[in-house]
Amino acid sequence: MSDTMRAVEISQPGGPEVLKVTTRPVPQPGHGQVVIRVAWAGVNRPDALQRAGSYAPPPDASDLPGLECSGEVVALGYGVDTLKVGDMVCALLPGGGYAEYVATPAAHCLPVPKGLSLREAACLPETYFTVWSNVFTRGRLQAGERFLVHGGSSGIGTTAIQLAHAFGARVFATAGSEEKCKACTDLGAEMAINYKTADFVKLMQAEGGADLILDMVGGEYIEKNLKSLAEDGRLVQIAFLQGPVAKINFAPMMVRRLTITGSTLRPQSVLAKARIAEDLLAHAWPLLDAGRIAPVMDSTFALADASAAHARMEGGAHIGKIVLEVAGG
CATH class of the missing domain: 3.90.180.10 (Medium-chain alcohol dehydrogenases, catalytic domain)
Structure with missing residues (x-):
């Protein structure tokens, strides 16, 4: 060498x-x-x-x-x-x-x-560590729950759709073209929403709201996400493509018992990431194998x-x- x-x-x-x-x-x-x-x-x-x-x-x-x-x-x-x-x-x-x-x-x-x-x-690694820790550990996604992921055709999105579907969740996704929406439904999303032509807030409300949303957009999506959540819903933020600042009315959070959380992967400790690796080996790797x-x-x-x-x-x-x-x- x-x-x-x-x-x-x-x-x-x-x-x-x-x-x-x-x-x-x-x-x-x-x-x-x-x-x-x-x-x-x-x-x-x-x-x-x-x-x-x-x-x-x-x-x-x-x-x-x-x-x-x-x-x-x-x-x-x-x-x-x-x-x-x-x-x-x-x-x-x-x-x-x-x-x-x-x-x-x-x-x-x-x-x-x-x-x-x-x-x-x-x-x-990057996408599976991120999705597992945020969707399943932090977001506590359960079988039968309604799960919405933004950017469904991205690396994170395609991973989240497949894992959530495999573990029995009802999966919804947003994407920016019909081709990308088809990629999402092909992977297991029951509905893929073209955010350029449709209102994901109204569509999710019609489904009863999302129990969990994984978002990497931020900006104006933050308020829209809160409106899209079901009672006791959880919003997990992992990036801010539109910026990290938003004006939010917190009263509905109290009345509807909503949770906002999020994380970044890179700054976490060696031990924390090792624990995520152990979870992936036990739960996600058998699906890949x-x-x-x-x-x-x-x-x-x-x-x-x-x-x-x-x-x-x-x-x-x-x-x-x-x-x-x-x-x-």
Whole structure:
């Protein structure tokens, strides 16, 4: 293994064009960590936020973008006894995925599900950790409940639809085109609402309201979401594409016993993310192994074309996940 590696760095805050190929030292595993030779790296919204200068990495994380990957374990840090060199894994990363090698806690690595390629496995960690922790742990979604996810054709949305449907919820989604709406119903949503031509508030109220809403839009959607909830409904916020500020009348929250919560994944502790990994291995991985659910793939780009991958994601036309090919396989 060489001492140096190819990587893509954020040369300065800005648009996709600021992503530049560079050479970096190969990372060394810390206590409880492994080093992975990256085969494929997932592309996610937080990568673009970091690139734009609005989402700084944690102090102890790599400054390179990239929060998930698949590949081969090539080095073990002190105290690692759950993995061995040569294991093929997909992993949640603190950063650094846009590179040939990356270090991450061993507890954040999961086996590549049966029947999935490394390309597909690279799509799993960021979205599955996010959806599981927010929809099932924080949001407490139960079988038979009405679940609404905004951005249903995104990586988060396609994952949330499949998991919620698999666990017996009634799933509703919003998306911005008829093609994207069809992708949502094909995955298990009983209704997909084109937010450009229909009022999701009225449609959800006609269904009795949503018991749980997963939202990444924010802005004016916050008030609309509260109007769309059923009695005792829960709103889980995970991003703010339209901004984090809204004017809300809190009186209906008291009368209708509504709950607003939310979380971000990256700042959580190593232990907290390890617990999410354990839940996924117990509850979601058997569904992936059995082929009952699978990642929805949009497109692939070479590592050196990371800027084009970001442009594709921010253009909004994609359905499912975008990945970078590093070593392939």
